[in-house]
Amino acid sequence: MSAPAAAPAGPPTIGTLPTPSLLADHAIVVRNVQRMGTRIAGMGAALRPHVKTHKAIEVARLQQAAGMRGITVSTLAEARAFAAHGFDDITYAVPVEPGKFAAVTAMVAAGTRLAVLTDDLDVPGPLAAAAQRAGVTLDVYVKVDCGYHRCGVDPSTPAFGELVQRIGERTALRFAGLLTHAGHAYRARSADECRAVAREERDAMVAARATLAARGIPVPVASIGSTPTATHVDHLEGIDEVRTGNYVFHDGMQVRIGTCAAADCALTVLTAVVHRDRVRGRLVVDAGAIALSKDAGIADADGVTHYGHLVTLDGEPLGLRVTALSQEHGWVDGVPEPLLDRLAVGARVRVVANHSCLTAAQFAHYEVHEGERLVARWANHRGW
Known part of the structure; x- marks a missing residue:
């Protein structure tokens, strides 16, 4: 008796991508x-x-x-x-x-x-x-x-x-x-x-x-x-x-100087949580300076400079910011206990680019998405 046919795979989604990946909302x-x-x-x-x-x-x-x-x-x-x-x-x-x-x-x-x-x-x-x-x-x-x-x-x-x-x-x-x-x-x-x-x-x-x-x-x-x-x-x-x-x-910098709304930001970096520190209220993600660039841009209204706001895969703001960078690590401080519970090691989040020109230049291509569904890949023609 033959084995039942496998269910057809669903369309690829941003959550299946390796991290870090550069995402562009079509x-x-x-x-x-x-x-x-x-x-x-x-x-x-x-x-x-x-x-x-x-x-x-x-x-x-x-x-x-x-x-x-x-x-x-x-x-x-x-x-x-x-x-x-x-x-x-x-x-x-x-x-x-x-x-x-x-x-x-x-x-x-x-x-x-x-x-x-x-x-x-x-x-x-x-x-x-x-x-x-x-x-x-x-x-x-x-x-x-x-x-x-x-x-x-x-x-x-x-x-x-x-x-x-x-x-x-x-x-x-x-x-x-x-x-x-x-x-x-x-x-x-x-x-x-x-x-x-x-x-x-x-x-x-x-x-x-x-x-x-x-x-x-x-x-x-x-x-x-x-x-x-x-x-x-x-x-x-x-x-x-x-x-x-x-x-x-657009990007976080344009939002903060009044050029656009947060909903106009098309470029994010997909990243994975690699560490949780409940004592310090900290997450660490695998998007660091190489992925995000070290442009701290313009401070938020509370005076805090940072390297990008975090959102969920479907774009929900998490109220978190990348507060420090190492080469391949992004530090996220000030994480409340409910989000530490929610964002276990391996959880995927997106970082809204602070300065999209510099962040885009870190990657060889864009993963283009509509909602969470991947629809295309665009090459990035970098270099001098």
């Missing part, structure tokens, strides 16, 4: 992408999203469907990976330096429209020489400092006009426009503070454009962008495109 990603696409289009600007956050071709396809014009990258590895998948309108948004000239010109020679940027008076000369050797013309943005003071030329100084002139007078270079990033928006602690930085970012670019117009120099594109400013800016008059990246996933 429905939330789609919603976030569509919302930003609609917002920027409604204000009359183009969206050139920053793919450094997700580095995933599938997410970029969703952004294409939501109306993006081109993409922004932070590394040439990202540029090569996305170009290989048909994305041929790319802005490389780190100031270009001589060690990258050959790689940049090779990509342009191969047919990719790859724009670069600079804020240094000594770059246009050797950059033009490299372009001439490769037989290409390079699109070059001038990076403007709108108040972040990380990179960029101050548009109120003589160096600003001089840099634009040096680009424009070289036949192998083409002045592409002005580009800025209001990274200081991440110092905001409310929607109103984000909105103030957004106005500063926009107004700085409009003024810089007017400075060049007074000299008879047209600005093809004025490009701004960060997730907090794109979310809160009240209008985009005088701005042509917006570069924003984090919005596809």
Whole structure:
């Protein structure tokens, strides 16, 4: 007599994955992408999203469907990976330096429209020489400092006009426009503070454009962008495109500065409880600094900084935080007795990413889920 047929296995779920694993909630990603696409289009600007956050071709396809014009990258590895998948309108948004000239010109020679940027008076000369050797013309943005003071030329100084002139007078270079990033928006602690930085970012670019117009120099594109400013800016008059990246996933940091709600956070790390300490009221999980990154982000309202909030597999907030990290251990302090009973060794929980860009970069791929059901795996095109 033959054995009875085995019951068919159910669909794979996030609870069956090895730990730690990187999870992306498909429905939330789609919603976030569509919302930003609609917002920027409604204000009359183009969206050139920053793919450094997700580095995933599938997410970029969703952004294409939501109306993006081109993409922004932070590394040439990202540029090569996305170009290989048909994305041929790319802005490389780190100031270009001589060690990258050959790689940049090779990509342009191969047919990719790859724009670069600079804020240094000594770059246009050797950059033009490299372009001439490769037989290409390079699109070059001038990076403007709108108040972040990380990179960029101050548009109120003589160096600003001089840099634009040096680009424009070289036949192998083409002045592409002005580009800025209001990274200081991440110092905001409310929607109103984000909105103030957004106005500063926009107004700085409009003024810089007017400075060049007074000299008879047209600005093809004025490009701004960060997730907090794109979310809160009240209008985009005088701005042509917006570069924003984090919005596809959002994260705990965006929640705490008022950019999104907790329900908008799409990225979590699946982790397992590996230790319980009833005396200290502590759990230890197997997602440490390598999985989560050591970005403590922004303190909660009670002043506590941490490395991510814990939720159940179905997204129920547990009221717990990862309070310390070792390389492969996450410490969760302040655990009440009922949760110590509930979360035995082997229990699976999820940690909401504090800074999704950094957490995502720790993993080779995303496990994509709808509810607890796994629906896809997306490769993460990391590297330099």
